[in-house]
Amino acid sequence: MSTISTTDTTWFFACKTTDVPPNGGVCVKYKDEQIALFYFTRTDKWYASQNLCPHRRQMALSRGLTGTQQGEPKVACPFHKKTFSLEDGRCLNDEHECAITTYPVRLEDDRIYIGVSNTY
Template sequence: MEAIAINTDKLTWHAACRVEDIPQDGGACALIDGRQIAIFNFARRGEWYATDNECPHRQQMAIGRGMIGSQGEEPKVACPFHKRTFSLKTGHCLNDDGYRINTFPVKVEQGVVFVGV
């Protein structure tokens, strides 16, 4: 399943982990190209997302441990430290305009989670 449709011409897909490595309706962190990427299995919505693991507020490597949920139709993750909340689709901070994280496309094939970087 591909969670986000984007132009894949400039992407490299990285096999990050297996589906069972990420808790349902939760996240975990993978090291991809030397970069910490948070991967989320949003099982309630049947969607997968990937973002920077680093929160830009105080540079904590914590986003992968954040609570996920929805704000209207928008899937979101809250940093566990000071609750800055980011859209899992766009990376924009929903409760503080000054912050943003990168998002990455995810696809799952034969039980393997791939992240496009």
């Protein structure tokens, strides 16, 4: 696993761009953490979040349905359809529902890097 550390963030190599289906997601691991990585072809943007669904406590968000809600990228859990913002992690169905953790994503050539906090 290749990593690059800065003051606050460690950037780890997640996968190549060709490993992620267009408008879909994959699960990548960093240490003991599962992270969902998504690619939106229409906007040519990458997003990463925790893979753990906070409702059912299952590792499933990488297999969720992706789309937008009022222009905001989102993922819906494949089990209970709760939707979460891929920009800030908040639940878009209910403001009192659990939020998810999101991570910054960086693209270098055809390699995807995900940033995790150095306090991890």
